Amino acid sequence: MSVPGSAGPLPDVAGVRAALATVKDPEIRRPITELDMVADLAVDERGGVDLTVLLTIAACPLRDTLVNDVTAAVRGVPGVTDLRLTLGVMTDDQRTALREKLRGGPGREIPFARPESRTRVYAVASGKGGVGKSTVTVNLAAALAARGLAVGVLDADVYGFSVPRMLGVTGRPTRVGDMILPPQANGVKVISVGMFVDGNTPVVWRGPMLHRALQQFLADVFWGDLDVLLLDLPPGTGDIAISTAQLIPTAELLVVTTPQAAAAEVAERAGAIALQTRQRVVGVVENMAALVLPDGSTLDVFGTGGGDTVAASLSRLTGTDVPVLGRIPLEVGVRTAGDAGVPVVAAEGSSPATDALRQVAAALAARARPLAGVSLGISPAARR
Ligand SMILES: Nc1ncnc2c1ncn2[C@@H]1O[C@H](COP(=O)(O)OP(=O)(O)OP(=O)(O)O)[C@@H](O)[C@H]1O
Ligand SMILES: [Mg+2]
Structure with missing residues (x-):
């Protein structure tokens, strides 16, 4: 015709x-x-x-x-x-x-907790506040997305949510029935409690409510097939850290510390919670390391050694090898990029900080996905 x-x-x-x-x-x-x-x-x-x-x-x-x-x-x-x-x-x-x-069914279970899930879940934790967890989280997310991985970030810091701003997410999640579709920015899907409250309203939630909120973000948000999900935890060893371990037992901890001895001690406590929850500690990121001055010399604003101290102590405590995955220097550009809503690794050019962040992302990307429940596709050898 x-x-x-x-x-x-x-x-x-x-x-x-x-x-x-x-x-x-x-x-x-x-x-x-x-x-x-x-x-x-x-x-x-x-x-x-x-x-x-x-x-x-x-x-x-x-x-x-x-x-x-x-x-x-x-x-x-x-x-x-x-x-x-x-x-x-x-x-x-x-x-x-x-x-x-x-x-894949009528239930409201958490897809990442299924044995066949191929998503790596990293909970970014610290003892002290303000050491750069959120900065590290959004930059690792953007760097992993730039490597072609499907990445999601769950801002689990319900009191101090800052991820949407740092990632430049202005959109609100769309609801389709009781399913929540996460907005996306810089190649990363993002959900934060900040998207569900008006303006800068403080969130006053207690343990059980926090647990329910986290459960909902994990189960009701349609994340699609993620390679990596990063959770930005609030500082300390509180309810959210324990809820994370209960809701996704396979989540691994990434501990952020500064080089400072006092920060390192508290970071050890945050990491040591993994012993009780039986989570793995994937490694330590030392943030706010030596600042490079205009004359090329360096200034150890927060001292030195914190990352190594935490890694050694967590290795001893857990009986596994907990490496320092990277040392991110203090850099003005890291802060200004976060303020502008474009993670510094997603901006043009490179610097010692972006190199270090990309190196941590590469180490995480290179890790094998969990194999529990995945068919290895091995067929029995033919008999002679
Ligand atoms: N490497 C760095 N160089 C310069 N500024 C940094 C660096 N890392 C973080 N910052 C800045 O330090 C401040 C604290 O960082 P961030 O909010 O990421 O910490 P946090 O651990 O998530 O804090 P909180 O405990 O409040 O959640 C931010 O203003 C951020 O821009
Ligand atoms: Mg934070």
């Missing part, structure tokens, strides 16, 4: 559907055909396409992106002369079905 008055072939429904399969929902990042968002599709004898696309929610913030992507894909099919696009909205039942499809 051909279009009247033209020599080209007429498009068919299968061809248009194949084109639509290349369009991803901008928030869920899966093909709209897989998400059952293509409701009606017909092609007439003139090459005109009638198409109804269902939005997940009426107030879909990325609706224009979706419309543009759908239009470009359909118009790109040879022989298509016209597109009559209708936007609809999913019903509650359709949303529930979508949620179950994405989650």
